[in-house]
Amino acid sequence: ATMPPLLAAVALAGRNGVLVKSGLMMERLAEVDAAAFDKTGTLTNGEPEVDRIAVLDGDEARLRNLVASAEVRSEHPIGRVLGRIGPVSPVESFAAVPGRGVRARVDGVDVAVGHPVLLEGIDHAATRQAVAEFEAAGLTVAVVIADGRPLGVIGLTDAVRPEAALAVSDLRAQLGSAPLLLTGDHGSAARRVARAAGIERAEAALLPGDKADRLAGTRTLYVGDGVNDAPALAASHVGVAMGGTGSDLALQAADVVLVGRRLTAVPAAVDLARRARRVAR
Ligand code: ADP
């Protein structure tokens, strides 16, 4: 017996490491006219490295201890790395702040680690200067605050996936529109990654809900990886999640999962979906 073309395409995509959740989603994949990417863990390999640390109060050992303890339960690629930069003390409470960072109580100290917006209401010249310097270098910046006082600033880099530029150029040719980068990170880090991936349009400093707002009501395919991406994955015409280290929430919200974690599988899947639609008609 022959399978209906859309389901045959679902099966074929599966053999190539692309899990399309239904025939309907295969049909939607053929309708896509634009593509947007998340940055951390999607265009980048999601294994950031600490590039530099500015200690503003106390010593580096204590900074590393508080940061590692606060981040040890984080699912975010940045949090996973910071959770390993020092010894871990008992954590009394932990909360992820989506698109921002984490807050935790460690050894009786209230610790916040994350995006410089966490400094709101704290005016500290040396901290502001370190943040500006690290941002100008294109680094992703995490500030560390203990009991309301800035302790230090951490700058991280994240390598762009080797196949990102090829996936972007294939999608541009195929869809006839320039792919877009949507990130919660600041503009300079966004531009560094966009340039390396051949992306001309980048929107920075977006909260998870802002990404979803940009995508709702369009025929845009969105590729994301993390906990923070669930709203964008759900709002897009087709939400594609990176498999493997991606969070369970993202995998649930997605219509397509890149089990093989190769970005070039995205244009290949669009191509397959378009062929299947032609056969189906
Ligand atoms: P992206 O859009 O690049 O994937 P996210 O929306 O996941 O980024 O996060 C936005 C920003 O929030 C990051 O660039 C980082 O500054 C900060 N951030 C998020 N989670 C954490 C964390 N666990 N620890 C430190 N900083 C974080």
Ligand code: MG
């Ligand atoms: Mg991400």
